[in-house]
Structures are given as C-alpha cells and as structure tokens.
Amino acid sequence: MEDDGSSCMKNNPPSYGKLVTILSLDGGGVRGIIAGVELDGEDVRLADYFDVVAGTSTGGLITAMLTAPNATGRPLYAAKDIVPFYLEHSPKIFPQPAGVLALLPKLPKLLSGPKYSGNYLRKLLSDILGEKKLHQTLTNVVIPTFDIKKLQPTIFSSYQSLVDPSLDVKLSHICIGTSAAPTFFPPHFFSNEDSQSKTSEFHLVDGGVTANNPTLVAMTAVSKQILKSNPDMGKLKPLGFDKFLVISVGMGSAKKEEKYSAKKAAKWGIISWLYEDGSTPILDITMEASRDMIHFHSSVLFAALQSEDKYLRIDDDTLEGDASSLDLATKPNLENLVKIGEKMLTNRVAKMNIDTGVYEPIPENVTNDQELKRFAKILSDERKLRRKKSDTMTKDSSN
Numbered sequence: 356m357e358d359d360g361s362s363c364m365k366n367n368p369p370s371y372g373k374l375v376t377i378l379s380l381d382g383g384g385v386r387g388i389i390a391g392v393e394l395d396g397e398d399v400r401l402a403d404y405f406d407v408v409a410g411t412s413t414g415g416l417i418t419a420m421l422t423a424p425n426a427t428g429r430p431l432y433a434a435k436d437i438v439p440f441y442l443e444h445s446p447k448i449f450p451q452p453a454g455v456l457a458l459l460p461k462l463p464k465l466l467s468g469p470k471y472s473g474n475y476l477r478k479l480l481s482d483i484l485g486e487k488k489l490h491q492t493l494t495n496v497v498i499p500t501f502d503i504k505k506l507q508p509t510i511f512s513s514y515q516s517l518v519d520p521s522l523d524v525k526l527s528h529i530c531i532g533t534s535a536a537p538t539f540f541p542p543h544f545f546s547n548e549d550s551q552s553k554t555s556e557f558h559l560v561d562g563g564v565t566a567n568n569p570t571l572v573a574m575t576a577v578s579k580q581i582l583k584s585n586p587d588m589g590k591l592k593p594l595g596f597d598k599f600l601v602i603s604v605g606m607g608s609a610k611k612e613e614k615y616s617a618k619k620a621a622k623w624g625i626i627s628w629l630y631e632d633g634s635t636p637i638l639d640i641t642m643e644a645s646r647d648m649i650h651f652h653s654s655v656l657f658a659a660l661q662s663e664d665k666y667l668r669i670d671d672d673t674l675e676g677d678a679s680s681l682d683l684a685t686k687p688n689l690e691n692l693v694k695i696g697e698k699m700l701t702n703r704v705a706k707m708n709i710d711t712g713v714y715e716p717i718p719e720n721v722t723n724d725q726e727l728k729r730f731a732k733i734l735s736d737e738r739k740l741r742r743k744k745s746d747t748m749t750k751d752s753s754n
Contacts, residue, residue: 364406364494364738370589371741374665375577376734378405379570379603381646381670382412382533382563402430402493404734407513409497409573411562413606415533416480419526422492423484430493431483438696442689447475449684470682473540477531484527489516492526497573499562500532503542508565509557512576514585520549524557532559538635539682567642568649570603597660600737602730603653605670607695608643609679615640633680647712654707663706667730669723671699672714700724 369375378401401408402422410418420432420440432440449471489496495513502509509522511533516523524547532543543559566572574596581588581595591598615636620627628637650668657666677688678695703716704726 364403365492367738367741367745368587368589369406369591370587371744372737373740374598374600374733374737375407375588375591376405376737377407377409377570377573377577377599377601379568379573379601380408380410380414380417381569381603381605382410382414382561382567382642400430401434404738405494407495407497407573407577409569409576410533411499411565411567411569412534412536414569414604415498415562416530418496418498419484419492419530422494422496423487423526424491424493428493438693442693444475444479445684445689446686448479449682450475451683451685469537469541470539473531473535473543476534476540477527480527480530484525484530487526489513489523489526489529495576497569497576498529498533499565499569499572500529500557500559501562501564502558503560504556504558509559510565510572510576514576514580520551521547521553521555523547523549528557532557533562535559536561536563536681537638538629563638563642563645565645566649567645568603568605568647570601570653571649574599574601574653596656597662597665599662600665600730600733601653601657601667602727603650603666603668603670605646605650605668607671607674607678607692607699608646609639610673610675614679650707651709651712655709658709667704667723667726668706669699669727670705670714671695671702700727 364376400421408418408422410416417437420437421430421434423431425431489511490513492513496511497513498511500509500511501507509532511522511524511529524545528543528545528547532545535541535543537560540561544557546554546556548554562569577588577599578593581591581593614634615631620636623631623636629635650670653666653668657663674695677683677685678691680688700723702723704719704721704723705714705716707713708715
C-alpha cells in the first residue's frame, strides 16, 4: 500500500467497490504497543484503506489517533508513530511507584479510589484531539464504552452520530471513556449539547466491559447501514458478510494455564476478586471472555460463509509474567512488548479451532507478516477500484 495523500475512505464508500473493509483493535492497556508494531511497516495512512476502524480501550485511543484529521486534513498519526507514542507516554499514564513506595501494599489505595488518577491521560488526549468531534474522523469509527448510570453499552459510531446528534461528542471524551478501566481509572463523566440544543450526560467506563474485541460491533454497525439502505452500501445485502474483509488485532493475553486456578479462587472473597497479587481477576476474566467469544463467533461466521481468506486475527495468548500486565509501564516491560509484537509478525498464522476454541497454526507455512501483505494487496486493489469509479462519476457529472 502506498500513501499518496489523497482522500480517505469516507469519500469513496463501499458502493464504489466490492468489499467492506474493517480494522478492529482490541483493548489491553500498555499492551497496545503490540498493535503499534503490527500495524507499522510501509508509509501508509490506514484511514485511506478501511471503511471502519473499530477500537476498544487502548485500541480506541489508537483508532482516534489514526483517523482524526490534522490541520491539512490528513490523519494525525501514521501507524509508525504508535510505538514511539506509547514508549513516551505510557510511563506517565501508568506511573510506577519508586523507592520505598514500591514496597508498600497497594490494596489500601485501591480500596479508597482508582489506582491512577487519569489526569495525565485526560490532558494528553485533550491536547492531541482538541475540539475534534466524532463526525470529523476521516473514515468511519466504532468505539465501545459502557454507561454505568444507564447500565448499558454506549457505542460511539460515526454512522449512528448522523442520526443521533447526542453521540457526536468530542473524540477526547470518547477516548477517555473507553479507556476508563474499573479500579485503574475513574469513570468519565461529561455532558454534551448537540446541534439541536439538547444536553445529554454520559457516565462511562472502559469499553472492554462491552466488547474487548470490537470486531462484531463494527460488523453490526455496517449491517445496520445495509438494513437502512444507506446508499453508501450499494448492493450489499443483510448478512452478506462474505463481502467483508476484516483484520482483527489483539493486544496479547496471559498464558491460559498461568493466571488463576479454581483451587486458589475458591478461597477468595470480594477483595481478592478485585485485587490478587497485583492483578484484578474479575476484570481480567470479563475482558478475556469478551475477547475470545467474539473471535469464536467471527471464526464460525467466516467459516460458514467459506470466507476465511477474508478474516485475519493476529494475537498471542501465551504472554507470561510482566508482559501480561495491563499497566506495568516500566522501560524493560515496554521494550519487551515491542519485541513480542515483532515476533508475532514472524509467527505462523493461527486460527481458532471452532470445535475446541484453541488457537492452532494453519497447515501452510505462512507468517502473519506474509498474510498482512496479502491483505494489503487486496486493500490496495479495492481502493484503486473505488477511485476509478469515483473519477468516472465525476467526469460524467461534469459533461
């Protein structure tokens, strides 16, 4: 793929081509640096190639960075900027105790409030994203959150913001909300006055509570547009998922047999479910369940449609020790996560066995990096097809 500085996908919709293209980015705290490695490569702007970029929690931050416009109308960040961003800012978002403070028990702090204030993250996102709102993204985005006052998900979708002005809020608010992991950061409250002078309130926590893997949320957002006969969707039919091309990027997770055991958890009370040996078991379990179930459903769906060649999931469920932490932002751990991301690219493509739920390498000796290049060719061809049709239509309308 090449970045020629031309218009993004909102201007050349699926009706101009053959596919709906989706990039999905999981949640995972500091492990978001892994996705930065995987997305990097040639000098591209991903907003030029995907109809929808979906992201949860740290994936939501990356989504906004890749799709929000700069002063010249191009994306604020390129893929290659993600890793340096995380290396620079993670230690300030997740400040690690030093000296004697590192030896003190952390539980009393957690009982009296969240582990981190979130002040640095809020200021950082406000500075980066400014007054930019959801409708201004260069391609469509879908970012899940959960509203604790309504006790229901709030999905910030470019599509939905067109029919519900209350959802057209500042991107900085969406990013702060989707990354407000319970026990780690405080919930994010804000109010928004929309174009109709109606004020709405939001009480948001981490989007991982809704969908730590937002792949199906993005596909559902597109399907709603097809049902509504959105002209941008052309002749796509409901449930026509064989026309979807999806790249789903995970942030890694702990080795399955390493984290917890029933024998150990049988002795836990409320406190231990909230805090145990530096982890938050109830949060880990909730988010891992969401992540794996959505990958399972996606795998079954694409297999049923015989479209497995259009669905790529890149992830690693064998992280051990510090690497599996959501918030260990020490220099050694961040540098190790970069190496893990690099290694994931050289790993053989793995797919979920829909009978066992286990990741298994495919029979062919194809690496994730090779498969990404194959997908890049499809994305490039799709974009050229759309631009050709757009140019033809422009020419016809001028005659």
